[in-house]
Amino acid sequence: MNIAPLVSVIMPSYNSKKYIKKAIDSVLEQTYSNFELIIVDGNSTDGTLDILDEYKKQDRRIKVIQDEGRGIGAALQLGCQIASGKFIARMDSDDIAINTRFEKQLKIFHSIPNLILVASPVIYINEDDSIVGYSFPYTNKRIIQEKVYLIAHPTVMMKKDAYVKAGGYQPLLRAEDYFLWNRMRLMGEFYIFKEPLIKYRLLQDSLSHTLDDNFNKKLGRKLESYFIKPIISEIDIIEINDFISTNLPKNRIISHMSSKRKIRLFSFLKIIFKFLPLNIFVVKFVISIKNVFGFLYVK
Incomplete structure (x- = not known):
């Protein structure tokens, strides 16, 4: 019996061969397992697609979608259209998720009725996975709604119905995340964890x-x-x-x-x-x- 995924993880990729295995593994190793991983690839030429094919054979939760290389906004829009989960989680192809990320984010969603978006600070890592810095922790757990520019995009988990109601990602807009958050903030609460849930790679x-x-x-x-x-x-x-x-x-x-x-x-x-x-x-x-x-x- 197939159980519908509660979380849809959207990961755009392009020529990500060097780091995408670590990114995918960090998703597959989550303590919460009822998710689908949708990888939208923009016509990679470096062997990324071969890696994705292997992962897709090993785990049914992984879906690989081919895009035309139209940019991250279009890739995110396409991935979210395909998503079947109640929640959408962002993930970049060179980052590493802390293994309790989904579990902690879902727990907060269940405890705050009007919550529509959850995010966190990040740990900055270099190409060798060494820690090089930290984003500042937030003093208030619930972010002041007007300060949407504080949100680290790759850490976001959001309710899909709120995302759809807000009009979703607009690929033709620069800083598509900022405009999406501005529309969504009128619909419910945002919550920012104090501790980082993503290792964000600086190359x-x-x-x-x-x-x-x-x-x-x-x-x-x-x-x-x-x-x-x-x-x-x-x-x-x-x-x-x-x-x-x-x-x-x-x-x-x-x-x-x-x-x-x-x-x-x-x-x-x-x-x-x-x-x-x-x-x-x-x-x-x-x-x-x-x-x-x-x-x-x-x-």
């Missing part, structure tokens, strides 16, 4: 050798979506000097930026905030960097 090569092509594009999208609108609506207070002196000198990720790239980054930030009062710029810049770009915090 050294992509940061040091293709920073402009990869990292800066992602950074630009986050800056555009996470800073400009939220900054006008709220101001938080933190110990700015303590944060800067404690965390910035130890940052191992920013150290991979050349001086020229650092100047370019901070020049861009100055342009964004030049029309805003200085106190808003300083406070919100540090708050947002702390929460969105959690790799600034390194133990």
